[in-house]
Amino acid sequence: MTDETIDIGPRGRAGRPPRIAVLWSPLSGYMHSCMRAMVDEGIEVLVVHQQGDPNSPFDLDQVTDGIRALQWFGTADADEIDRLLEDFDPDTILASSWNFGAYRKVCRARRGKTLRIFGMDNQWLGTPKQWAGIASARFVLKPTYDGVYLCDERQANFAGRLGFPAERLIWGIYTGDYPKFAAVADERGDELPPRKFLFVGRLVPVKGIDVLADAYRRYRETVDDPWSLTIAGQGPDKHLLDGIDGIDHLGFVQPEDLPKVFADAGCLVLPSRFEPWAVVIHEATAAGLPVICTRPCGASTRLVLDSYNGAVVSAGDADALTGALLRIHNADDDTRREMGHASEMLARQYSPKLWVDRLMRRIPELRALVGLTPTPWSEGAGATGSDDGELGSTATEGTVDDVDEAVGDDVGVEGGLGVSPGTTPGDLA
Numbered sequence: 001m002t003d004e005t006i007d008i009g010p011r012g013r014a015g016r017p018p019r020i021a022v023l024w025s026p027l028s029g030y031m032h033s034c035m036r037a038m039v040d041e042g043i044e045v046l047v048v049h050q051q052g053d054p055n056s057p058f059d060l061d062q063v064t065d066g067i068r069a070l071q072w073f074g075t076a077d078a079d080e081i082d083r084l085l086e087d088f089d090p091d092t093i094l095a096s097s098w099n100f101g102a103y104r105k106v107c108r109a110r111r112g113k114t115l116r117i118f119g120m121d122n123q124w125l126g127t128p129k130q131w132a133g134i135a136s137a138r139f140v141l142k143p144t145y146d147g148v149y150l151c152d153e154r155q156a157n158f159a160g161r162l163g164f165p166a167e168r169l170i171w172g173i174y175t176g177d178y179p180k181f182a183a184v185a186d187e188r189g190d191e192l193p194p195r196k197f198l199f200v201g202r203l204v205p206v207k208g209i210d211v212l213a214d215a216y217r218r219y220r221e222t223v224d225d226p227w228s229l230t231i232a233g234q235g236p237d238k239h240l241l242d243g244i245d246g247i248d249h250l251g252f253v254q255p256e257d258l259p260k261v262f263a264d265a266g267c268l269v270l271p272s273r274f275e276p277w278a279v280v281i282h283e284a285t286a287a288g289l290p291v292i293c294t295r296p297c298g299a300s301t302r303l304v305l306d307s308y309n310g311a312v313v314s315a316g317d318a319d320a321l322t323g324a325l326l327r328i329h330n331a332d333d334d335t336r337r338e339m340g341h342a343s344e345m346l347a348r349q350y351s352p353k354l355w356v357d358r359l360m361r362r363i364p365e366l367r368a369l370v371g372l373t374p375t376p377w378s379e380g381a382g383a384t385g386s387d388d389g390e391l392g393s394t395a396t397e398g399t400v401d402d403v404d405e406a407v408g409d410d411v412g413v414e415g416g417l418g419v420s421p422g423t424t425p426g427d428l429a
Contacts, residue, residue: 018360018375019044021090023081023103026052029255030279032063033177037352039067041360046088048072048081050100055202055235059254076102082109090114091375092363094149097121098141108144115367119173120150121276123298124158137162146370149173149359151277151298167369170362174299176283177255178351184263185288185344192336193289195227197325198265200258200280201272203235208271208294208315213240215271215321220246222322223329229269232261262287266336267328272297273315282350285309285343290336292324302349309342 020043022035027049038045047069052058060071070084081102085093092115095103107116118141124130133140147168148159156169197216201207220226228246232253241247253261262268268284270293277298284291285303291310293300306312311324331339364375 017042017044018092018363019088019090020046020092020094021085021088022047022049023093023095023100023106024049025096025100026050026056026058027060027063027069028056028058028279029063029258030174030176030283032065032067032255033180033352034175034355035067035069036065037356041353041356043356043360046070046084046090048076048084050076053202055204055233057234057252062255076100078102078105082106085110092117094119094359095145098144104140104144111143112372115147115363115370115372116145117147117149117170117366118145120148120155120159121173121298122158123154123276123296124161130158134161147362147366152301154298154301155276168366170358172350172355172358174277174279174282175350175352175355176279176286176347178282178286178347180259181262181283181286182344182347184259185286185340188263188288190337192333193266193340194264195329196265197227197229197267197269197328198232198261198284198289199229199269199271200232200253200261200283201270203231203233203237203241205237206273207235207237208273209235209237209240211316211318211321212269212271213244214318215325216246217244218318218322219325219329222326227266227325227329230261230265232258258283259287262289265289267292267310269321269325270294270297271313271315271321275299282347285347288340288344290328290331290339290343292321292328303343303346305342305346309339309346 020038022045024031024047027047035045035047045067047064047067049069049071051071051073052060078101082105085106093107093110095107095116095118097120098104098118107118110116122130141162147170148155148164149170150156150159150173152171156166156171159169160166199212203209216229226246228248231241231247231249232251234252238249241249250261262284267290268280270278270281270291272278272294273296275294275297278293279299281291281293281297281299281303291304293304293310293312294315295312296315297304300312304310304312311327313320313324328336367373367375
């Protein structure tokens with residue numbers, strides 16, 4: 001089904017609610033919670049998203065429930081998305097990143113007309129690819145986006161190098177579905193959670209599954225009463241966990257069932273070699289669990305304080321991970337309880353409602369900063385003039401297209417848009 005069969009609603013602006021178009025990568029349970037929070041706040045939302053990852057087979061009926069959503073397959077079609085946006089007439093576009101050429105094209109075409117924000121979870125690592133991104137930012141990013149919704153200081157460092165000053169940044173792009181996971185901690189009260197470790201995620205090399213398998217074997221050999229290890233996820237590295245005593249493999253768990261998995265665990269373990277953020281850490285802390293994670297996990301800076309609510313270890317180090325498992329295992333009841341309560345406190349920094357509040361507070365400010373007219377719903381928000389002298393670009397469209405081709409694009413066969421399974425044409429009317 002294409003956009004031609006979809007009635008997206010009236011185009012009138014005067015006095016209407018905020019209208020946000022979300023151009024996203026594959027949808028997940030936590031991102032759906034943010035979309036639903038916008039809808040619950042009376043915001044009109046249109047979501048265009050990429051087909052899902054086979055290693056994370058989210059039920060599309062769940063992750064599109066109650067929102068206007070269309071899924072694209074293969075390669076995104078900029079012309080098709082452009083027609084959707086023309087009909088929807090958004091005040092703001094929120095794009096998942098800059099790596100989809102179709103999203104860049106439709107955002108660039110709306111320069112000076114629509115506020116354009118892109119999401120960013122890239123930590124500054126100083127890689128050759130990141131330096132190339134800095135070199136091309138004047139041509140690729142500056143004419144295309146007005147602001148950045150990012151995680152924390154690791155991403156803010158990179159965004160600043162790309163030419164986006166602090167005034168153009170919104171912090172806190174990732175959040176778990178806080179109310180659902182906080183309910184786990186509320187129901188538990190002061191009771192201790194089960195003596196079980198938990199891993200949630202794709203079973204792929206970057207998640208450090210080999211390190212987890214090695215460390216858990218060593219841990220079991222060290223203690224007389226080892227905790228079991230629950231694995232919630234699927235992927236090509238599953239075989240690394242096969243045959244290890246104490247492991248309970250659940251396979252992939254859908255979002256609506258995940259709080260029950262956390263309720264049956266006593267500590268999250270995330271041994272990733274790299275995680276831009278790791279929303280699962282927020283889910284675990286909201287559920288009142290201690291967390292063991294590696295330093296490269298982005299959320300370790302805000303949600304895991306070593307010896308306060310868990311342990312932070314080096315990536316790729318099975319000895320260090322074994323030591324952390326033993327530290328949690330040997331903690332007395334009072335320490336485990338205190339760690340759980342500490343996690344609950346740290347988790348309150350993020351929620352779908354706060355996600356919406358942060359975005360909506362900043363939209364009028366950013367519109368004024370880039371010289372856009374006030375939105376119909378932002379009374380008294382006045383433009384202060386554009387700072388395009390700082391972030392603008394004199395590149396011609398042809399030059400930008402050439403750089404786009406050099407930077408790269410999404411890979412796949414030609415595809416198109418279709419209504420996501422959780423959405424009906426009536427939902428889009």
